[in-house]
Amino acid sequence: MDDAQRDEPQSGTSGTATPFAITEAATFDAPWAMAFLPDGRLLVTEMAGALRLYDPARNTTGTISGVPEVSHVAQGGLGEVVLHPQYASNQRVYFSYVESGDGGLLGAVVARARLVLDDSGGGALQDVETIWRQSPKKSGDGHFGYRIAFDAGGKLWISSSERKEFDPAQDMGTNLGKIVRLDDDGSVPTDNPFARQGGVAAQAWTLGHRNILGLAFDGSGQLWAHEMGPMGGDELNRIEKGANYGYPLVSNGDHYDGKPIPDHATRPEFRAPVITWTPVISPAGFIIYSGDMFPAWKGNGFIGGLSSMSLVRVEFNGETAREAQRFDMRRRIREVEQGPDGAIWLLEDGTRKGKGALLKLTSTRR
Known part of the structure; x- marks a missing residue:
């Protein structure tokens, strides 16, 4: 079984009363x-290559033209979309997608563009510029990762998964199986931990990752990331400069063919996850909540669950974390975002049936 086949609810998933309306x-x-614009409208990516503009106030959906040619495969296509921290003044958006290369090889790309909106509820991407590529491209159709986040200082962070090939996660001759840190134009900061090695190694902040599908900064600026483990062992990691998280040499799961992988405890030189999940939750999407609609949850993490069909709430305590609550959503949750008013928004995964719902969670407590 690979990640795309994690379709059935896993044992151990428990529902609970929800303090929100859906x-x-x-x-x-x-x-x-998805990503919210300052005016409250919402950019939504569709894997086949369309970028949509949804207006919650009018309940209308328009289209943003100018997206480059996207290769849509089993686990990839048009992926992440985020706003530049100075979007209000520069109108720049950043997005990731899968592109094909020679011989049909595939790799993730991050590009930036200026978003020009029109009066008809849509708009266009202009001045599109590719600023980063996975290297090298591979033949498989999965484990792209390609999540994007900006930190408070304007640095660009990219999750680059290991493309189902295991060993690249430990190979500094590739940028696969790494978390990448760049300046907003794609150049490499001189204070990256491997900057002196040059080449793609200079891009890396951490290594030893499998399939990273969530990046989020907490209120102190600490980066957290979750990733799908193999057969068992989904992870939440505290990301530390230059650290090696061990995959595929260690994992709290095993290979899908049944071959065991040594647990993290056997190799203390590798950074161990702060949470592991077996049975898996198949994590996707990630926020650390800062809104006012759910005040008791400020500083908590929210992770979408695909096979677990859940929304997982995580409480942080310094350098540690724990799963605090799991909401049974009865849908495969692909993405989580916080709205301008503090509502929590979810995207239902549509890779199995095509259509995926946009859900708004609002408080039922007064």
């Missing part, structure tokens, strides 16, 4: 990610 706002074709 409103289905819209549906999209295999949506993957």
Whole structure:
């Protein structure tokens, strides 16, 4: 079984009473990610290559043209979309997608563009510029990762998964199986931990990752990331400069063919996860909540669950964390975002049936 086949609810998933109301706002074709604009409208990516603009106030959906040619495969296509920290002044958006190369090889790309909106509820990407590529491209159709986040200082962070090939995660001759840190134009900061090695190694902040599908900064600026383990052993990691997280040499799961992988405890030189999940939750999407609608949850993490069909709440305590609550959503949750008013928004994964709902969670407590 590979990650794309984690379709059935896993044992151990438990529902609980939800302190929120769920409103289905819209549906999209295999949506993957979303980002709110300052005016409250929402950019939504669809894996086949469409970028949509949803207006919650009017309940209308428009299209943003100018997306480059996207290769849509089993676990990839048009992926992440985020705003530049100075979007209000520069109108720049950053997005990731899968592109093909020679011989049909595939790799993730991060590009930036200027978003120009029109009066009809849509707009266009202009001045599109590719600023980063996975290297090398591979033949497989999975484990792209390609999540994007900006830190408070304007540095760009990218999750680059190991493309189902295991060994690249430990190979500094590739940028696969790494978390990448760049300046906003794609150049390499001189204070990256491997900057002196040059080449793609200079891009890396950490290594030893499998399939990283969530990046989020907490209120202190600490980066946290989750990744899908193999057969068992999904992880939440505290990301530390230059650290090696061990994959595929260690994992709290095993290979899908049944071959065991040594646990993290056997190799203390590798950074161990702060949470592991067996049975898996198949994590996807990640926020650390800072809104006012759910004040008791400020500083908590929220992770979407694919096979677990859940929304997982995580409480942090310094350098540690724990799963505090799991909400049974009865849908495969692909993406999580916080709205301007503090509502929590979810995208239902549409890779199995095509259509995926956009859900808004609002408080039922007064």
